[in-house]
């Protein structure tokens with residue numbers, strides 16, 4: 098799914114009105130009615146106090162439409178118009194008139210702190226103050242109102258965007274932004290919903306297809322994509338009936354050191370679970386018995402050093418090589434990576450200490466084969482590309498790095514970002530249970546395995562990140578977040594692959 102900017106969405110809005118020959122008021126009615134349906138499906142008539150805070154633009158207009166439908170369905174609704182300006186939009190005014198015809202409880206005008214209502218923990222707050230039209234920070238008494246809503250701990254549903262959140266920049270420190278529990282957003286996700294600095298404002302997210310012009314949406318050039326099941330499934334290559342293990346790649350996992358042999362074991366397990374035909378490991382001698390016992394399906398070669406890697410077996414023929422997990426950063430191991438990069442011509446996967454070695458020895462970056470995949474977590478990324486000012490700056494620096502060295506970067510996080518040149522792919526699978534030791538080692542194994550199975554490096558990274566997240570979802574649903582171990586993620590990769598082609602059943606379709 099394309100992630101769009103506020104400008105692109107406004108343009109899609111205009112084109113839809115032209116091409117579908119509807120008014121903007123009709124489009125607002127359509128969008129806001131979908132929101133009402135979602136609320137009604139969940140509340141099911143519950144008599145809880147609903148407080149709708151409307152701005153004076155079209156986000157506020159949406160709020161008025163939602164409130165009208167709620168009132169007509171018997172809900173207990175109080176509407177507040179947050180009068181941060183006297184410049185009402187046409188569609189706001191039209192819906193204000195409609196509201197007057199169905200209720201005598203007119204909206205209450207908030208012009209300052211004196212008009213603030215009481216907001217209780219048990220209230221249901223609908224935030225329709227600002228949407229994609231926000232163009233400067235919220236200030237003064239409106240900022241105080243945002244604080245009041247946040248402090249109330251009332252369940253807060255944001256319409257389109259949490260008010261105060263920009264679609265294209267990070268709010269400053271102490272900025273007033275609604276901390277939503279749930280955001281229902283129109284047509285396309287916005288990048289800020291997924292960035293570490295801004296995602297917490299959004300709460301749970303649902304995108305509503307409000308029927309904007311398909312042709313225009315298909316034509317829009319968007320370099321940022323959200324990766325969900327359909328996108329991941331489109332990358333998957335089915336196995337052929339008439340095939341043998343030689344068709345699915347021979348991966349070589351290079352890493353480990355004394356006390357950190359478990360890491361390579363996890364990576365190799367994940368590679369085999371993702372379907373590699375053959376898996377070999379190159380590790381220090383101390384890991385030999387551990388790996389042969391822990392993973393009998395793998396083959397093991399050992400370095401002459403018993404505790405660390407010192408060289409690379411250059412005559413070894415593998416389809417893809419992965420380097421770094423548990424390797425340490427000793428000078429001898431730097432030499433091992435240099436040997437590897439001097440002998441391998443195909444894209445490699447570099448993770449963990451492999452990345453730290455690259456950061457400390459920047460000249461090695463020039464030896465990386467084109468389209469190699471680097472999988473840093475934010476700390477490793479900082480060492481690679483330097484400090485950034487905010488998440489937008491981070492993405493710019495990451496794109497520059499990807500272009501300079503011609504590599505695919507996977508920035509790991511709650512939503513991992515895969516970057517190649519100017520293209521960004523935001524992953525939407527996974528859960529907090531995956532924040533556990535060894536989770537990254539498993540991811541490297543999945544991506545390496547896909548590369549070995551002839552996936553293009555970018556596809557291997559995007560699909561690998563998605564499958565890893567989905568495996569974690571299966572592990573968490575069985576075990577609970579706290580009990581997910583990295584090995585559990587590896588064990589569930591098969592389920593994640595099968596799930597690519599299982600359609601979600603909506604609650605309404607069950608039974």
Ligand SMILES: NC(=O)C1=CN([C@@H]2O[C@H](COP(=O)(O)OP(=O)(O)OC[C@H]3O[C@@H](n4cnc5c(N)ncnc54)[C@H](OP(=O)(O)O)[C@@H]3O)[C@@H](O)[C@H]2O)[C@@H](O)CC1
Nearest residue numbers: 106110125154155156227228229230231232233234235257
């Ligand atoms: N696109 C679509 O497909 C559809 C969009 N729809 C809905 O429209 C929403 C966008 O509506 P919108 O353009 O009227 O802007 P909105 O967010 O209501 O802001 C209102 C005005 O506030 C002002 N302002 C800005 N910052 C400020 C500040 N800090 N403090 C004070 N004032 C400030 C600024 O005006 P200014 O003062 O700059 O002239 C701005 O114009 C969108 O999010 C969605 O909910 C759906 O109905 C249908 C389909």
Ligand SMILES: [K+]
Nearest residue numbers: 224227256258
């Ligand atoms: K809002």
